[in-house]
Structure formats: C-alpha cells, structure tokens
Amino acid sequence: MxxxxxxxxxxxxxxxxxxxxxxxxxxxxxxxxxxxAANLAGAAALTSNARWTVRVLDKLVALAxxxxxxxxxxxxxxxxxxxxxxxxxxxxxxxxxxxxxTQHILAPHFHFGEETHEVTRAASVSALVGLMLHTFVDGxxxxxxxxxxxxxxxxxxxxxxxxxxxxxLAITSLFLAAGATRHQAFRAAALLGVATLAGVxxxxxxxFVARHGLPLAAGVTLYVGASNLVPELQRGGKHARAVSFFAxxxxxxxxxxxxx
Numbered sequence: 001m002x003x004x005x006x007x008x009x010x011x012x013x014x015x016x017x018x019x020x021x022x023x024x025x026x027x028x029x030x031x032x033x034x035x036x037a038a039n040l041a042g043a044a045a046l047t048s049n050a051r052w053t054v055r056v057l058d059k060l061v062a063l064a065x066x067x068x069x070x071x072x073x074x075x076x077x078x079x080x081x082x083x084x085x086x087x088x089x090x091x092x093x094x095x096x097x098x099x100x101x102t103q104h105i106l107a108p109h110f111h112f113g114e115e116t117h118e119v120t121r122a123a124s125v126s127a128l129v130g131l132m133l134h135t136f137v138d139g140x141x142x143x144x145x146x147x148x149x150x151x152x153x154x155x156x157x158x159x160x161x162x163x164x165x166x167x168x169l170a171i172t173s174l175f176l177a178a179g180a181t182r183h184q185a186f187r188a189a190a191l192l193g194v195a196t197l198a199g200v201x202x203x204x205x206x207x208f209v210a211r212h213g214l215p216l217a218a219g220v221t222l223y224v225g226a227s228n229l230v231p232e233l234q235r236g237g238k239h240a241r242a243v244s245f246f247a248x249x250x251x252x253x254x255x256x257x258x259x260x
Contacts, residue, residue, distance in 0.1 A: 028146040031157040032139050032200035036193030038161050039135070042168025043189030047182045062233040062241040064162035066248025068225030071159040072218050074252070076141075079148060080215035088215040095137065095219025100227070102130040124178035128188050131171055132195040134220065138164075139199020140209060141217030147203075147210045155255055156217065162248070163224055168192065 080088035138160045146153030168189040175185035203210040233241040 027150065027153065028143045028200055028204065029197075031146070031153065032142050032197055035138065035142060035157060035160050035164050036196040038164035039168035039171075039189045039192040039196070040186070042165040042170075043172040043186050044168075045165070046169050046172045046176070047186055059240060059244045060162060061166045061229050062244035063248040063251070064159070064166070065225050065229035065233055066245040066250075067162055067252050068159045068221050068229065068248075070249045070252035071155055072222035072225060074256075075152060075155055076145075076214060076218035076221060079152065080218050084212075084215060091212055091215035092219040092222070095216035096223045097219070098137075098216075099134055099220050099223040102133045121178045121180075124174045124180065124188075127174050128171060128191065131167065131192055134224075135167070135192045135195040136199040136202075137213075137216060137220045139196040139201075140203045140213035141199075141220065142196075143200045143203030144210050144213035144217055148214065155252070156221075158255060159221055159225075163229065164196075 077089075077092055080092055082088075084091070141156050142153065142160060145156030171188050171192060172185040175188045176182070180188070203213050230245075233245055
C-alpha cells in the first residue's frame with residue numbers, strides 16, 4: 001500500500017510553484033505597463049512643445065543604445081544559448097532579421113528622433129504597423145526576462161524603457177509630419193503601448209512564447225541598439241552623444257552589480 005505523504009508533498013510543491021508564477025506574472029505585467037506608459041511620455045514631450053524635453057530625449061537615445069547593446073550581448077544572448085544551444089542563437093538571428101524586415105518594408109521612413117521632413121499618411125500608418133510588431137516583441141521580452149529571473153527581467157525592462165521614450169516621440173512626429181492632429185498622433189503612440197501589453201499577456205498565457213521569446217528578444221534588442229540607435233547618435237558628431245553611449249554601457253554593469 002502506497003503512503004500518502006509523497007502525494008501531499010507533491011501537491012504542496014505544485015501550489016507553491018503556482019504562487020511563485022503568479023507573483024512573477026504580476027511583476028511582468030506591472031513593468032510591461034510602465035514600459036507602455038513610456039511611449040505616451042515620449043509622445044507628450046513632443047505634443048506639449050517642450051523643446052528642452054526633446055533635447056533630453058536626444059541624449060537618451062545614445063544612453064539607450066549603450067545599455068541595450070550591453071544587455072543583449074552580456075545577458076540575453078548568453079542566457080538564450082545556455083538554454084537552447086544553437087537553436088537559441090538561430091532564434092536571436094530571427095529576431096534581428098524580423099525587426100529589419102518590419103522597419104525597412106513596413107516602416108521605411110522610421111528613425112528614432114523627431115521627424116523634420118514631410119511624409120505621406122500611408123508612410124506614417126505603415127510605420128505604426130511596423131512599430132507595433134516591434135513593441136509587441138518588447139512585451140514578450142519583458143515577460144521572458146522575468147520568466148528567467150527577476151534580475152534579468154529588471155535589466156530587460158530598463159533597456160526597453162530607455163528606448164520607449166524616443167520611440168513614442170518618433171511615431172508622434174511621423175504622424176504630425178503626415179498632417180495628423182496632435183490627438184491623432186498621441187493615439188498612435190498609445191497603440192504602441194497597447195501592443196507592448198499584448199506581448200506581455202501572450203507570453204504569460206503561452207509558455208512556449210515566453211521560452212522562445214528570450215532569444216528573439218536578444219536579436220530584437222541588439223538590432224534596436226546597434227542598427228537603430230547607434231546610427232542616430234553618430235549623426236552630427238556631438239561628443240555628448242558619445243559620452244552618453246559609454247554611460248549607457250557603464251549603467252548596465254552598475255545595474256548588474258547592484259542586482260547581484
């Protein structure tokens with residue numbers, strides 16, 4: 001006759017695991033909401049005509065570039081390869097290529113920063129669609145990071161938060177350049193936030209997405225940092241941008257030391 005204690009112990013472990021997952025889900029949703037709100041903050045910086053805020057965001061682009069590249073290469077990619085081996089590296093490449101395709105096919109006019117040229121309404125809408133795909137992966141990345149650990153999740157969130165502000169500014173300026181009203185431009189930035197939350201929710205509901213979201217997030221984060229943001233900070237040759245980039249790299253290592 002089998003004894004009951006092993007069964008009770010198994011049930012207790014299952015209940016405890018579910019509680020841990022619930023707390024972790026709560027953290028992912030909270031940080032996802034904060035990241036989504038940052039899109040709106042970037043839009044508000046432009047629609048409020050606060051020129052000094054736009055100048056600060058210009059420096060933030062460089063800071064975000066350094067932090068994101070450091071997170072991608074020192075955190076996300078090694079973790080993805082450790083968990084999935086060669087498949088993790090291939091999924092990271094897929095994430096990199098995915099963002100490249102969406103931004104050069106669906107959003108050919110997009111760049112981080114304020115749009116100063118006239119663009120068509122179709123171009124602004126295509127940019128919004130492409131960016132919504134990108135911000136959806138941002139949400140998946142946040143949930144996937146917290147699925148690994150709270151420390152990794154917090155660093156992924158920080159990297160995403162830093163580029164959410166200039167991202168909101170960029171889509172808002174694109175819509176304004178296409179002739180949209182300020183309210184319409186602000187709503188476009190709000191849709192980016194909605195897509196971010198959708199990515200978090202999907203990763204929470206589908207463990208398969210959360211597991212493979214980490215290597216995808218590594219490729220996406222590397223692309224945004226190295227292929228989107230670095231070219232932006234190289235325009236004009238301002239020394240302050242270069243300093244901000246190295247400060248972003250240093251900030252990552254400070255965050256890593258503090259979180260350990």
